[in-house]
Every structure is written in C-alpha cells, then in structure tokens.
Amino acid sequence: MTNRDSSVFEKNQQTGVPSQPKNSELQRKNKASNNLLTDWDLSKFKVGQEAGKTRFHDLDLPLSLMHAIADLGFKYCSPIQARTLPYTLRGHDIVGKAQTGTGKTAAFLTTIITELLGNPVEDDYFAGEARSLIIAPTRELVMQIAGDAQDLCKYTDLKVHSLVGGMDYDKQKRRLHESLCDILVATPGRLLDFAGSNDVYLDRTEILVLDEADRMLDMGFIPQVRRIIRLAPHQESRQTMFFSATFTSEVMNLAEQWTVNPTTVEIEPESVATDTVTQKVYITSTLEKFELLSNIIDQDEVESVIVFANRRDQCRRLQEKLKSKGFSVGLLSGEVPQGKRVKTLADFKSGKLKILVATDVAGRGIHIDGISHVVNYTLPEEPEDYVHRIGRTGRAGKTGTSISFACEDDAFLLEPIEKLLGTKLLSQLPDKLLMPI
Structure with a gap:
C-alpha cells in the first residue's frame, strides 16, 4: 500500500466512511458489467447499412453499451462521432471542434464506457478514486452529461458521479463514498474543493475529457483546470479528449499542452443556424420590449x-414582471441555488412552466426537445452565443421560431451576428404585436 493509499484508509477510518470496496467486490462488479443483458442480443437491434453513414454496429462496442444505444434510438453516428470514435476507441487523444447538439457527449462517453468495460481494474480501488474525469464549465452541462452517462451505463455496473457547486457538499460526498467512481463529471471549482479535502483523487485517472474549453476560457476557469490537470497522471499516461466550439489561438495552445499527438477533427455545421428555426428580428425601443414580449408569449402558437438576457439582474427583473402578469415562469441564472435550478428545469421539461428566463451560461446546459420559441430579449454580445441560443429550439426534427429584439442600445450587435451566419437577418416592425391584446 502506498503512503497516499494509507492516508486514504486512515482518513476513512477516522470519519466512518467505508474505506473501499473489497477486491472481491471489484471483481464481481467488473464481471457484472456484461452480465446485466438478460436475453438481449444484437439481433433485436437491426440497422441497415447506408452509404456514407457509420453504424454503431460497425464499431465493435460492448453488448451492454449497444443495448443502451438501442434503447436511446441511436442508429447511425453523427459526424463528430463517426470521425472521432475510430481514433478514441483505439486510445488516441483527440482535439474536436463541434457545436453543442452535434453528439460529442455521446462520442466521448462511448469511448469511456468501452475502455472501462474492456479494461477492468486488477487491484484495489478506493472510494473517491476516479477512473475517468469529465470537466465541464456549468452546473447544467455537468448534470446533462451525467444524465447521458447514466442512460448509456444502464446495463452495466459502472458508477457515475457528478460534483457541482450550489448543492449540498456532504450529500455529494456520501454518494461518492458509497460506491466506486468509474465516471466523474464535475465543474472545476467544486472538483478542486473535493480534491483539496482529500475526498477525490485523480492520480489514477485513465481518461480525461475537457468539454467546451472555449467557454471555460471565457469564464476564467483555466487556472483551476490547470490545477486539476496537475493532479491527474501525465498526459503520456492518460487518454485526453479536448472539445471546443471554437479554435482560437488560446484554445489551441491549451490543447497542445494537455494532449499527446492528438487527432484533430473539425465539424462545421451544415449551416451555422439550423434550417429548422425561423429567425425574426423586431425593431423596438427599450421601453416597448416588455409589452412586446408579453404579447408574443400570449399567442396560441x-x-x-x-427568454434570454445578457445579465443576471435583467433575467431576475424579467421573471418577476412576467410572474406578476400571471405567467408560469422560471429563472435560470448563476445566482439561483442549484437545487432550485434543478427543479425549475424539471418543471419546464414537464410543461408545468411555460417560460424559462435564462442567461447564456445557464442556457448552455439546456437540451430539451419541444421548445417552440426562443426570444433574445437582449442581443448577445458574442455572435456565437446567438447560435447557441436559437439552437435550443427546432430540435429533434421539429421546427421552432427565434425572435430577437433590436433596440437603440444593442442594434449594432446585429452586424457581427449576420457575418457569422453568412446571411442578412430580416428586421421588421412588430406592428400589431405592440397593440394591447
């Protein structure tokens, strides 16, 4: 037993936390990973070959993982999956450029699950030792990834844990110490909290994923990420997958530091803004915005x-004013406690809430099918955020509508958005929508 192993054992003895699952349990766990399949086999999941498309059948994935993929209705790989999986499944590092909603989460989770199932641990693992680590910039995105991981691991015994700020530390700690930690998804700050208190160890991490690196850079998380990476094995001793929506010089510099001879994959969307979203821009004044928003929401369709706004205080005031008019509305921003954010998202998904007011940072983690409209109450200062916003609607084969308000304060932000889109956005007066209904 190493000195570090000994200190973990002593700490757990003092705190009453189970020191570790026994090796016999580990062996049972690893064998059970492929023994939860009952009578299912690939004959129950038939997918025909199509020219230019890669089937999950073609990748020699574990049967337990294929069962979960079948349940989710995935038949053919998305472009980011088709181009990265042949490399990552062979252990190569990857640097991928892909927007939210392109399937990159399933790409790196498929790699992680396949690797962990194919290489069971042969010696003792302690509670809190993460075999794989996924770092994401926001709480919502962490929870989204962890949920996707649970779905893909449903026929295995792999354990998924998530660590985010704003939620009960002790509760997350208890969960972490109740079982092994095969897949750990975390925000940088909360992960450092756990590492600093010796509740998480990263020195045996086999796979490291950095998701939305450009967003982490924008949010100032890179110093924290550097500290986390210093706690993990050297890049020569781990597999690293690095994803970003943009490839700036700063992002590429980080990728070069943290990966080894990576394969670089760039997935450009067929169109920057999806064809399933109808985009409208209403010219209005600052004073008329709220009346216009209320009348839009009142429409039957x-x-x-x-509703996106740029600042927390704007979102808070909007939510309060909409609620005072009798609308069922929730708020999603960094100042809202995590427990309440989780409930708000659940109520919005279930239809209990019709309206969600959100900032860009919070909105990055929203992946809900069936959202009919997105309203940009204030135009985003970064053109890429416009694309992320309108991508919340028009998903899963459905159509959606994006409505942006351009007033005297932010109309100048339209030009860089149009440059990114490669097309002119038709601006119009709201006409009857500003007449009281």
Missing part, C-alpha cells in the same frame, strides 16, 4: 419559450 407559443407552447414553451426560453
């Missing part, structure tokens, strides 16, 4: 809507 508006089933569910996300």
